[in-house]
Amino acid sequence: MTPKRRIPVYEPLLGQQERELLDDCIRSGWISSIGKYIPRFERQFARFCDCSHAAAVSSGTAALHLTLAALGIGRGDEVIVPSLTFVATANSVSYTGAKVVLVDVTEDTWTINPEQVESAITPRTKAVIAVHLYGHPCDMRPLLAITRPKGIKVIEDAAEAHGAEYSGKRVGSLGDAGCFSFYGNKVITTGEGGMVVTNDAELDSRVRFLRDHSMDAERRYFHPEIGYNYRMTNVQAAIGCAQMKRINAMVRTKRTLAQAYSERLRDIEGLLLPPEKEWAKSVYWLYTVVLERAFGISSAELARRLASAGIDTRPVFIPMHQLPMYATRRRFPVSERLSRNGLSLPSSPSLREKDIDHICGRIRRGKSGGMHP
């Protein structure tokens, strides 16, 4: 039987307000990287993150690369990165010529392990990238206690965590800079896009300089160093401004959906639910479960069974040390286990309660083998 409606892992929420601001860009002709929506989006996003500065860029990857470049990180330096992340985190370090130093994540946050960071520090360590994975904040207090006295910078990769909080403070405002993505499946979107937020005025102006081919503010076409074109367009920023009207509702909705999933899945043997530490407010970017042996089938098999019922899922990221360019002989068992056994479930803000009933019902049937053809 063909399923009636496929449930995607994620679909963005776009509507009349996005359409109106996009129409304005087209009517006015301001479709490139100059226009009123860029500074407006930057101001709104800085305020949302409780930061004094925000610079809009072309992607989350660009945000990370620019931040590292603006901090002067390059060849001969080391940057500590969790093995369990999306590849952009590690690649942004490689773009600068610095060395990626991997550490594992913790069982109870799925994010960077501060103790392993401490052991990985060498005289060459210039920065740590703290990835707030799947919308759950990293444990920032121990991380900052280790890095601050040594002058090591902490960059938050908050690509998946808009609106998440650590002890009541919004992510992005906790380290030296926060990098966000506005790709189509993120908490808010601009299609492609990113943002660097910081309370450091000097860092912000370096990011702005480098994102625009390092052009001298006083002398057009004078470029004293090699920069990049990492600008955001006014069209993207217009969508961003419209999305900012929804951002608080989006965070609330994602938390409500996560609660609905957890209520329905809590009693299933062998199914670990996503973490939320007592100091954390997660935004559950993708609601992700981990299958233990007691569940009876593998995450890949459950994904297949759900797909045949019209339900899309995503595997968890492959850890960096299992990719050819970052391969090492060291093992990162927590990252490996989460990657092997994790599965992200549909997490669109438009999901209805009856969709969640349907998905959770199928997970139960998948476990008991009832969905075998």
Ligand SMILES: Cc1ncc(COP(=O)(O)O)c(C=O)c1O
């Ligand atoms: C953890 C993480 N870092 C960085 C990025 C890169 O963002 P973008 O796709 O906007 O370049 C993403 C997502 O795509 C991500 O999930």
